[in-house]
Amino acid sequence: MNNRTRRLAILASAGLLLAAFYLYRGADDPAPQAPSEPSGQTQQQPGEGKTQQQKAAPIAKEAKTGAAITAEEEQNGMYKKLVLEVNGVQKPFDWSNVTSPSYLPEMYALDMNKDGKDELLVVLTTGHGTGVRESRVHVLDPEALTETAVDNPLETIRKHMKTAVTDDGIDIAIGAGSSSVRLDRQAFTSEPANWFDELGFGSIVRYEIRNNELVAELPAQLSPADFIGEATLTYSYRNGRYSPYRLEFTGGSASMMLPVD
Template sequence: MSSNQVLINAESKTIVAKSEEAKVVLYAVKSDGMYRNFEMKINKGMRFFPFWLNVTNPTYAPEILYKDINRDGIKDLIIVLTRGYGTGARDSEVHVFHKIRTNIGEVDKENLVDNPTAIILKNVKTSLSKHQAIVRIGNRKTIINIDSLHIPQEHLFSDIALGNIKHYDVINDHLVASVSAQISPTTFIGMLEITYEFKDKMYQAKKIEFKRVK
């Protein structure tokens, strides 16, 4: 057994998600409101992920997606975990596996996904005044008049807060991260959507868009 493998007592394991199409079953140990010590049954074998975490609230159960997101004609396994949540907050992480052929047969290799927070810090500029919120992505600028929202000045943030809600999905066969944009504890003005592409052996940002709340 390698140093990063953790054996899970068979009696304490719980099935937390499964996909018939992907032939994947996720097991975990329930402890202190979290699922821990994940174990994944895949390709008739078992993989162990002792550092994965997911809340036990069924609303935020682990998600198993099975789509061809690297455009090689073979479907990829995408696992979305929610590590925490609260009023106006959600913290998710994603794990992407590609099927590859090796001298020992077909295996599922995990690939790095660039952190959406780091992507936003490098590519998005924001500013907030008592009258307007501004989001700049490259040469594109979105200006939102916030006077009509009637937010008390003492509740307004000093700048747009990005990332209190972070979630992943697959849209049109692309991995997409959605990150919230918030100007007060209760006021969201939109979402930043990062569309990923598989490039240089990892998932990197292909496009960043700001979508306003309607």
């Protein structure tokens, strides 16, 4: 084979190798695709694509003000981090409520401070069980979503009501003795050994609306298993807050009522 023939053979071999190389690359790299025709669907733009979280369903509503409450968290039988929404305006509160359908939040629209405008009352249940119900109440301006303080009914009972449990019965006084009564021992069937030294209040606290007024009800406990009456406190707006203005006690044959300051 002369030199010219040898050079032609080398060039032919190189050409075959180069063609094989491009065929190999073409198998790995797909050919460019022509632009697709519009499908009629909205195309995702750069920076988009995060799916918005589905809005939580309300756990309570109030028709008159359009208020609704949703919960950001649910764990261990409790709704937590509640969000109040009125007319599209939302505000989170560090509130909680049990998840039991029988004890979901309650809301009322009521002119509590007698200014001609309704306030929004929110009643929450934070615990419940046999002989137990823990409740909280909040009063808000439904436009500004600002809250006005509500006095704890237990503080009013401690201040204005004195009780003493003896072997002979139960002595109850409201307002420094201005109204008092004795409940005879014979009215109760439980063992005196299980009686408290004084009536207990606070294991059950209920709130409701009566005659367009906020009312707190606290059953009176003689022993862990015995409730023998009830203290009822009626609220009004005074000095920039909501405070009880009347304290009543009913139990057995006793019925007492006294204005409180």
